[in-house]
Amino acid sequence: MADNVYDAIVIGSGISGGWAAKELCEKGLKTLMLERGQDIKHITDYTEATKEAWDYPHRGRKTQAMIKDYPVLTRDYPLNEINTSWWASDKDSPYTEIKRFDWFRGYHVGGRSLLWGRQSYRLSDFDFEANAKDGIAIDWPLRYNEIAPWYDYVEKFAGISGNRDGIPNLPDGQFLPPMQMNCVEKDVSARLKEHYKGVRNMIIGRTAHITDVQKHQADLGRNNCQFRNKCWLGCPFGGYFSTQSATLPAAQQTGNLTLRPWSIVTKIIYDKDSKKATGVEVLDGETMKTYEYKAKIIFLNASALNSAWILMNSATDIWPDGLGSSSGELGHNVMDHHLGVGASGMVDGYEDKYYYGRRANGVYIPRYRNLNGDKRDYLRGFGYQGGASRQGYNRSSEESLIGADLKQALTEPGSWMMNIGGFGETLPYHENKITLDKTKKDKWGLNVLAFDVEYKDNEKKMRKDMMDDAVEMLEACGVKNVKGRDGDGTLGRGIHEMGTARMGKDPKTSVLNKWNQVWDAPNVFVTDGSFMTSAACHNPSLGYMAFTARAADHAVSELKKGNL
16 A cells, blocks of 8 residues: 555464454455565475475485574474475574573464464363463453354364364364374274273364365365375465465455565554554565554564564553563463373284375374363373374384395384374463563564573473373273383473463453453554463464454454544
8 A cells, every 4th residue: 555554464474464364354454464584475385395205315304504503493393404494594583591492483474374283172161261260370351152153263264174072171163074093093092982981082183174175265276185294395285274375365365465575573663642553663674674564453463472572672662661561461471382291102903904195183182181070289281192103114123134125124014003292281470481682683683582481390290190191091092012201391392382462351460451452552453372361281273363363353343433
């Protein structure tokens, strides 16, 4: 639009930013979406999507040079030879670790919607009521019945495959046909249910993959999942939900969207007289020039940590700690899921059985601890993700084979294994926080974040159960040689950052109200993981979608009423 003026600005293009842009554009608002990194166009820029390991010099693995250049990313699985450019550079975008935090980011159009695990679960009233019942932090300002219709709405559009399992603490949704468990998973699931009398269940994962393409999805060029399991290279079929495959084309079809990559939002511009935001300041990531864009509504969707960073840099002449800091909670209550703990073992039999394709999904064991009369010496609980598979070529040979004999032996699939790994809830501790480190700057001369975040005694007690229960369940289901593991549970590895601008009922104890509006600037909405008041123990991205759609609907309604 002329003079850099829009109806709405969306900061960030990941899962929640894409949804904000779609909803605002479809409701008739001329919308500017700002992305701090490069553009990645659907299909065209998925340059690695059809390649195999043997197409790479190092078979897709990380090199010594990459390990040197990416000291944080190399701590876990993300660093590889194939899609390193889709992960933020540790050199260009450093941060300070008062306590270790593994921050894995994607700075490009689509953000981590191109890289996410796609597991999609609803929060339940067990989660929305947990803080109040446990006397922890603050109460959520809403309950499940208020967000349930929006879960319905986003599931139908995104395409979530799953089974209606009837588990009270894991509400069913609007599902496409579920992916199928393999033969071992089906048998282990049946044994688990029988052994624990239905209290513990193993279900097929609920995942953002199309299994029965609907007309509105086909109209966007999307098709069924092809069972390639190359999702984090971009899907040319649009089989899984991402900004590129779903929300971005929907927004573009309206003619109301302007997308500007390489746009680092350095602050939200706040007018103290109207007590509203008037626009944003943007640093061009390529030219280093500064621009201003104005809008009536601003949606902040830069991810929980970067959104807090933007707020901390905004309105500092009014509030020294930034826009939204009047409660003293901005940047606090950082949460992630702690993982790295579980068990695995061998499964006898089934040597004549295999599975079809590369299913981009696994099994899920929903939370059962501290529910329905169960009481532990810690609060909340955990779930497990995993699956059964046959060992491949990288298994250890039981015999000392070399040459042709070794090659021949490895053409046969190995034994069946069953593995489950825990995802535990981290409580919202006020002292778990991020702040601005004004002594250290990134490539663009901007202050970086400092992390003072850790899991505490409650989570440590939980982790013992997470491992012991995993071993117990697999053994009870007939799995042999079961071995538990309690690996690195450093926060950040779940890549589920939450809580830096929590929502609540009172501006004295929260950053946002129940509609995701900043108390201090009601035309600013924050709908990424920042708003989470507690973390639950399962993947949160579906909730970001639902809350974003709800907030956009409210924003446009309030705009039409003249309240914004």
